[in-house]
Amino acid sequence: MQKFMIMGGNRLQGTVRVNGSKNATLPIMAASLLQEGRCTIKGVPRLRDVAVMRDVLVYLGASVAWEKDVMHIDAGGVNCQEVSEELMRRMRASNLVLGSLVGRFRRAKISYPGGCQIGTRPMNLHLKGLQALGATITEKYGYITAQAEKLRGSEIYFDVPSVGATENLMMAAVMAEGTTVIRNAAKEPEIIDLQNFLNRMGAKIRGAGTDTIKITGVDSLHGAEHAVIPDRIEAGTHMVAAAITCGDVLITNVIPEHLEPVINKLREAGINVEVKDDRVRVWAGKRPLAVDIKTMPYPGFPTDMQPQFMALMTVAEGTSVITETIFENRFKHVMELRRMGADIRLEGQTAVVKGVPALSGAYVEATDLRAGAALVLAALAAENGTVLERVEHIDRGYERLENKYNALGARIIRVHK
Ligand code: UD1
Numbered sequence: 001m002q003k004f005m006i007m008g009g010n011r012l013q014g015t016v017r018v019n020g021s022k023n024a025t026l027p028i029m030a031a032s033l034l035q036e037g038r039c040t041i042k043g044v045p046r047l048r049d050v051a052v053m054r055d056v057l058v059y060l061g062a063s064v065a066w067e068k069d070v071m072h073i074d075a076g077g078v079n080c081q082e083v084s085e086e087l088m089r090r091m092r093a094s095n096l097v098l099g100s101l102v103g104r105f106r107r108a109k110i111s112y113p114g115g116c117q118i119g120t121r122p123m124n125l126h127l128k129g130l131q132a133l134g135a136t137i138t139e140k141y142g143y144i145t146a147q148a149e150k151l152r153g154s155e156i157y158f159d160v161p162s163v164g165a166t167e168n169l170m171m172a173a174v175m176a177e178g179t180t181v182i183r184n185a186a187k188e189p190e191i192i193d194l195q196n197f198l199n200r201m202g203a204k205i206r207g208a209g210t211d212t213i214k215i216t217g218v219d220s221l222h223g224a225e226h227a228v229i230p231d232r233i234e235a236g237t238h239m240v241a242a243a244i245t246c247g248d249v250l251i252t253n254v255i256p257e258h259l260e261p262v263i264n265k266l267r268e269a270g271i272n273v274e275v276k277d278d279r280v281r282v283w284a285g286k287r288p289l290a291v292d293i294k295t296m297p298y299p300g301f302p303t304d305m306q307p308q309f310m311a312l313m314t315v316a317e318g319t320s321v322i323t324e325t326i327f328e329n330r331f332k333h334v335m336e337l338r339r340m341g342a343d344i345r346l347e348g349q350t351a352v353v354k355g356v357p358a359l360s361g362a363y364v365e366a367t368d369l370r371a372g373a374a375l376v377l378a379a380l381a382a383e384n385g386t387v388l389e390r391v392e393h394i395d396r397g398y399e400r401l402e403n404k405y406n407a408l409g410a411r412i413i414r415v416h417k
Pocket of ligand 1: 093120122125165186190327
C-alpha cells in the first residue's frame, strides 16, 4: 500500500506528454490472441492494468516481451482457454479475452466478474451477443463458459451501447461464417483503434465509431504491428489539473476531437483552451464558473472524467449539477471531497456541487481509479497538505502521475509503507 503526500497551492506550468490509451491497449492485447503469429504494439502505457492483461496472456500460454512502451506478443503457444478467478479479480477488463478466445478456439471460460466499486456492471450484453453468434453459455460455480461448434454471423442489437460488449463481439465475430452486424454499438475512439488493429491482422470490419459495425468473417488472421491512440482520459485529467491550479499547461500527444465534450465544458467554465494539431494548451487566471454536466456514452461527456470534473466544480463560482447516467455507484469521491471542504449534496444519481473559494487539505482515500485522480487534482488546488491513501488505484491508469505533476511544479511525494 502506498500513499501520496501532496502540498497544494502551486500553479502547474509547463509541458506534459500523454501516454498511449489504457482502454485501447487492453482490448488490442486481447485481440492478439486471435492468431498464432507475432504482434507488436507500440505506445503501450506502463500501467498496472496493462501488467494484469500481460499476466492473463501469459497464463493462457502466450509469450509477451514488454520493453518501455513496446510490447511483442506471440500467441502461437496459447493452449488454455480459461481465466482464473484470481486474474479476473485483479482486473475486470480481463473479461475482454472472452471474445478473442471464443473467436479463435470456439471456447472460453472466465470467472464471473463481480460488482465493482463503481457499479454492478453486468455481462448480459456480452453473453447475449455470443449466443447470437451460436455459442452456448453456461453459468455455474461463479464461472461463465461459452462454447460453440461453429460461429455464424448474426444481427446483434445492444440495449445500451456497451464498450466492452462491442469489443468482445467484434473479436468473437471476426472469424465467424458470414456477416455480423452490431447495432447500437458503442462509438468510443478505442473501438475504432481495435477495428484498425483487427483489420491490420486481416479482418474485415467497417463502421467502428458509428452505431453500426459490420464484420465480414474471414478464415484466419495473422500478426500485425500497431501504435495505440493517446489516452483521452489522461489528457482530460491534465486539462483539469491546469484549470484547477490556475496554471498554464501544454498537453502533447492528444487527439483533440476525442476530447470535444471535455474541451467544450472547460470553455463553458471560463477556462482558456487552445487546440493546435496534437497539442492542447489550457490556462486559467481565476476560479472556474459553475457548469452542469451529464455523463453519456461517446461522444457525450465521459463518465471516466466525471470525478475529475467534479473536483474542478468544487471550487467554481456558483452551483453545478453533475448527473451520472452510466454507472450507478460512481460518487465515492464525494465523501472524500467533502472531507476537503467541498459542499456537495447527493440526490440519487445527481450531485449538486456548490463551489467554495478554496479546499483544504485532508486525510483521504482513493476508492477507485478516477476517484483517485479527482482527489489528486483537488489536493493540488487545496490550501496546505493532503494525505491520499491507496494510490495503487491511481497506478492502474496513470503512469507515475506524481512525476508528471512534479515536473510541472507540483509537490507530491510517494510514500511506501
Ligand atoms: C469501459 C471502460 C471504462 C468506462 C466505460 C464507460 C475499458 C477497459 N473500460 O468499461 O473505463 O468507464 O467503458 O465508458 O475500456 N452494461 C450492461 N450490460 C453489459 C455490459 C454493460 O448493462 O453486458 C452497462 C453497464 O452497466 C454500464 C453501461 O452498460 O451502465 C456501459 O458500460 P460499458 O460500456 O460496458 O463499460 P466497460 O466496457 O466495462
